[in-house]
Each structure stands twice: as C-alpha cells, then as structure tokens.
Amino acid sequence: DGGITQSPKYLFRKEGQNVTLSCEQNLNHDAMYWYRQDPGQGLRLIYYSQIVNDFQKGDIAEGYSVSREKKESFPLTVTSAQKNPTAFYLCASSMMTVANYGYTFGSGTRLTVV
Amino acid sequence: GQQVMQIPQYQHVQEGEDFTTYCNSSTTLSNIQWYKQRPGGHPVFLIQLVKSGEVKKQKRLTFQFGEAKKNSSLHITATQTTDVGTYFCAGPKGGSYIPTFGRGTSLIVHP
Numbered sequence: 001d002g003g004i005t006q007s008p009k010y011l012f013r014k015e016g017q018n019v020t021l022s023c024e025q026n027l028n029h030d031a032m033y034w035y036r037q038d039p040g041q042g043l044r045l046i047y048y049s050q051i052v053n054d055f056q057k058g059d060i061a062e063g064y065s066v067s068r069e070k071k072e073s074f075p076l077t078v079t080s081a082q083k084n085p086t087a088f089y090l091c092a093s094s095m096m097t098v099a100n101y102g103y104t105f106g107s108g109t110r111l112t113v114v
Numbered sequence: 115g116q117q118v119m120q121i122p123q124y125q126h127v128q129e130g131e132d133f134t135t136y137c138n139s140s141t142t143l144s145n146i147q148w149y150k151q152r153p154g155g156h157p158v159f160l161i162q163l164v165k166s167g168e169v170k171k172q173k174r175l176t177f178q179f180g181e182a183k184k185n186s187s188l189h190i191t192a193t194q195t196t197d198v199g200t201y202f203c204a205g206p207k208g209g210s211y212i213p214t215f216g217r218g219t220s221l222i223v224h225p
Contacts, residue, residue, distance in 0.1 A: 033212075035215075040123070040217065041217055042118075042120075042215035042217040042218055043157070043215040045212065048212060058212075090156055090157070102147050102149070102161075103147075103149075103159060103213075105157050105158070106156065107155070
C-alpha cells in the first residue's frame with residue numbers, strides 16, 4: 001500500500017542533542033513537507049521541498065535542517081539551536097498540482113526533551 | 115501576513131445534534147481544504163473547494179465556500195461519536211500553492 005512512513009513514533013532528546021526524524025514516501029509525490037503541531041495549535045510549516053536537492057524554509061525554520069537527496073526521503077534534523085523542540089512533528093507529501101488530492105500525512109513523531 | 119482563522123476552538127455536542135465550524139481568511143483564497151484529525155492521529159484530507167459559492171456533500175458532512183472566497187464552513191448533521199476529532203481548514207498563501215492551516219475546531223460528542 002502507498003503511504004508515508006515516519007519513524008520513530010516517539011523520540012526523547014536530551015538538552016544540546018541533535019536528533020533526526022525520518023520520513024519516507026512511496027506515493028511518487030514530488031513535494032514533501034514538515035509541519036510542527038503544538039497542543040491547541042494548527043500545523044506550522046517548518047520546511048518544504050518541491051524537487052530533489054532543493055528545499056525552502058517555511059514559517060518556523062529556525063533550529064531545524066532538512067535534506068532531500070532522494071525523491072522518497074525527506075529527513076528533518078532538530079538541532080540544539082531549537083529552544084523549544086517538544087512537539088508533534090508531521091511529514092506530508094503531495095502532488096505538485098494539489099488539485100483534489102490534498103496532502104497525505106504520515107502518522108507523526110512525538111518529540112520530547114528530557 | 116495572511117491568516118486563516120477558525121472558530122470555535124472547541125465544540126461540545128450531544129450525539130445527534132448538528133455541528134458547524136467556520137473558517138475565515140483575511141485575503142481571497144484560490145481554494146480551501148478541509149482535514150480531520152482523530153485524537154492521537156494525523157490529519158486526513160477530506161475535501162478541497164475551488165469555486166466561489168461551491169457546496170459539496172459527503173454523507174452527513176456539508177462543505178461550503180463563500181461567494182467572496184474568503185470564508186468556508188463545515189457542517190455535520192446528526193453527529194455521531196465517530197465524528198470526534200479536530201477539523202482543520204487550510205488555504206494557500208498568496209502566490210503559493212502551500213496551504214496555511216487554521217488552528218482547528220475540536221469536536222467532542224457526548225453519547
């Protein structure tokens with residue numbers, strides 16, 4: 001079945017550590033996205049990529065980094081520069097022309113700073 | 115910048131009552147999308163509206179896009195416990211296809 005796989009489901013980070021969240025899709029979608037969700041908040045865009053080897057900052061990119069070396073993969077690194085990283089992170093993908101298909105989301109990674 | 119405002123933030127209903135959530139934008143939207151997120155889950159795409167004044171139905175759910183394409187609503191008739199979750203609207207930022215999400219309306223259905 002086609003879809004998006006995020007791992008791990010839960011992740012604990014110590015102060016000062018960098019952690020990388022995995023996102024893999026087999027939908028053959030060109031565009032991929034990372035969102036952050038905090039309780040009672042909507043989804044805020046961190047980074048997005050429309051094509052391999054290219055990505056753009058979203059609304060809250062500070063303290064995060066990404067890479068897009070393969071069409072299927074769009075990992076997110078939460079660096080130690082991100083001062084409040086505890087949140088629910090969602091990866092999504094879409095066709096470039098969203099049309100009637102919208103975004104397909106992965107099941108998310110819950111990151112907690114300990 | 116463009117914001118997509120969604121009200122109410124929470125809505126408690128008795129099972130069988132109707133429910134409506136509203137989405138308002140400060141600028142004209144080329145389209146609007148609606149998503150549902152079950153508790154502990156991830157957002158799932160429900161529908162996209164494109165045309166001014168468009169109305170679409172999915173069983174008990176009715177989606178409307180305003181004539182000015184600045185507002186939208188989702189109405190659920192005769193809610194069921196399976197309708198529990200947070201409903202998000204999302205509209206693209208000016209000149210971009212990437213949607214900005216509202217904060218969502220959390221629906222709580224009491225049996």
